[in-house]
Amino acid sequence: MARDQSDDLQNPFFLHSADHPGLVLVSNLLNRNNYNTWERAIRIALTAKNKLGFIDGTHDQPSSTDPHAVAWSRCNSMVVSWLLNAVTNEIADSLLYHESAQSIWTDLQLRYQQSNAPRIYQLKQSMNNLTQRSLSINTYYTRMKIIWDELKTFQPAPSCHCGNMKAWNDYPEQEFIMTFLMGLNPSYAAVRAQILMMECSPSILKVFSLVVQEERHRAIELDSHAETGHGSAPSVALTQGRRRPICSHCGLVGHTVDRCYRLHGYPPGLKPKPKTRFNDGTVQAQKQTHNAPAVFDEGMHPTTRQVQNFSDSLDNYLPGSHPAASIDNLSTSQIQNIIAHLSARLHQPNTAIMPDTLSLSISHTTLDPHAAGITLCQKKYALDLLTETGYLGCKPSSIPMDPNIKMSKDDGELLSDITSYRRLIGKLLCLTISRPDICYSVNRLSQFLAAPRTSHLQAALRILQYIKRTPGQGLFFPSSSAIQIKAFSYAD
Incomplete structure (x- = not known):
């Protein structure tokens, strides 16, 4: 009796007893943003099942009189079920009425496969924006390697068997090493310099091993310091x-x-x-001593030096007072002298009214009659923010947000580090104290703090480019303006 070929393990029509329509081949289901990685995972899984030919057209549907027609129909339905289980419910509903696995595969390719140029641009942009920050070395390396491995699939190197192309084939790995080292925190400058000064360029795995050893060595030093640093102190x-x-x-x-x-x-x-x-x-x-007049300690905010000198000058108006005297012990005449001195100083031109809290500079000027008034500005805060984010040398923008942009909570990929986005929005909210021109843009981006995406981060970075254009912009309250109430309304 002849043996049925569908029972042969090498036959593409063979189905194992563990194969069933509810089987899920991949862990990450297909959505709008992960087609490239999903496609590779599906190909690997179907190759292991010996069913790749049902999606690439190798095993076409036979005629109804062919002896393998029933086996092909059974295997095709099984692959269709696996593909439906590997996508989200929303996508699966649109694929339910396809007759073959090959038609489903072609449909998904036409819908979600990007051309090489936009995807390469997106991957390189993600890699340039990826830095270690608060991540561990292992997490930082893993995220970068995922991007780099996908990028390598779009950049095939020419094959050569004579050995003359070895230097060219090793160049992409050297570029990966440089990108990895540039994204490390400044605290790893010593081990980075050690790697760069090696005569023979190490592999990326060797570089990763050296940086991980440095990270572990620091953890050991912190633990030993905690155990031996101050043994007698209570913990x-x-x-x-x-x-x-x-x-x-x-x-x-x-x-x-x-x-x-x-x-x-x-x-x-x-x-x-x-x-x-x-x-x-x-x-x-720890309590601060309230002196009369107010005395600022040496360890306080460094921008309070003018306030320190100003308070020291009040000693001339407090005859016989001691620096540690309480304000409750001042006489009525001493209090009146302080009030008169403060009133005289506040009416002097270009006098700072308050210390630089949150880098908020408030000044009063009367030198120019046409520009007399109070100016409120956060220029130092804006420059510090640009320096911290690395946008001090960026290209300026004339507007804080594109007027045609449409943002939603599902637009773009989820950010791997949402803490940096929340921190940036928080700092921008503090800047709106003196910058009402960015209030709308910042408040709009603050709506996505729960699950920020790449499109939201790009819009926030656009605001930094706008701040770079006018870092010293603030509020001006002229002293000669008449008090008027103005109202505006919009009606169709």
Whole structure:
């Protein structure tokens, strides 16, 4: 008796007992943004099942009189079920009435496959924007390698068997190494310089191994410092029945030595402030001494130097007062002298009214009668923001947002690091204190803080380009303007 060929393992019509219509071949279902990676995963899975010919046209539908017609129909229906299980429900509904797996595959290619140029541009843009920041070395390397591996599929290198093309074939890997090193945090400058000065260029795996070793070495140093740095200091404080950690370096409550800002440096934009200190088993609060007049400490915001000099000049108006005297002990005449001195200073031209809190500069000028008034500006804050984001040398933009842009919560790919987007929007919101021209754009982008996407980040970076054009723009309140109430309305 002749053996049925459909029972042969090498036959494309063979179906294993574990094959069923509900089988899911890939973990990531197809959506509008991941077709390239999804296509490769499906090809790998169908090749393992020996069913790739049902989607690329190798196994066409036989005639009804062919002995393999029933086996082909059974296998085709199985592949169709697998493809429907590998896409989202929305896409699957539009593919349900296709008769063959090949027609489904062709439909998906025409709908979602991008041409090479736009996809290469998108991948290179994602790679240029990818930096380590708060990511671990392993996470940062993995995300970059995913982009690089897909980019390599669009850049096939010429094959050569004589060995003369080895240097050219090794060049893409060297470019990957340089991109990886440029995205590392500045704290890895030493190991980066060590890698760049090697005579023989290492492989990307060797570079990754060296950087990971540096990361682990730092973790060991922090752990050893925590164990041996201040062994006699208590590590836990009791606060209202709760156990809170104590830093062995600064003695403050609420963090450990491996997260001490005084030891490792403060994050950008964060200033030191008095906190609770543990001393001899008791919790004491650091309090500032309220002097008369107000005295500013040396460790406070560096832009308060003018306020320090201004407060020192008040000593001439407080005869017999001690620097540590309380304001409650001042006499009525001393208080009147202070008020008179403040009034005289505030009416002087170009006098700063308040310290540079949030880099908010408020000045009063009377030198020019046509430009007399109060100016409110955040130029330093804007320049610091551009420096922090790397957009200080960007190309300026004349408008903060494209008037024709249409943003939605599903437009573009999800950001891998949503913290950086939220931080940027938060800083832009602080800048709207003196920049009402960006209020609409920033408030619109703040609606997508829950799940920001690449299109939202590009719109936020457009605002930075606009700020680069006018970093010193602010508000001006003229002293000669008449008080008038103006109203505007829009009616069809």
